[in-house]
Amino acid sequence: MWVKEVELVGVCFSPFIVDLLLAAAAFFPCRWALARLGLLSRLWHLGLFEFSLFILILSAVVYQ
Numbered sequence: 001m002w003v004k005e006v007e008l009v010g011v012c013f014s015p016f017i018v019d020l021l022l023a024a025a026a027f028f029p030c031r032w033a034l035a036r037l038g039l040l041s042r043l044w045h046l047g048l049f050e051f052s053l054f055i056l057i058l059s060a061v062v063y064q
Helices: 015-036 046-062
Strands: 006-008 011-013
Touching: 006 015, 011 015, 015 046
Parallel strands: none
Antiparallel strands: 006 011
C-alpha cells in the first residue's frame, strides 16, 4: 500500500478512506457517461448495477 494513514486536523484515517475517495472520483464520471449514452435506462435494477460498478472500481483501486 502506498499510504499508511492519513492525518487531517489531528485525526488519523485509514488508508481505505483514500481508496474510497479515489473510487468515488472514478465512479461518478463513469455513471455520468453511462447515463449520457442512455445505457442506465435499460437496466432492470439500477441500484444494484451502481453498487456493483462501485465495488468493481473500488477493487481495481485497492488491488492496483
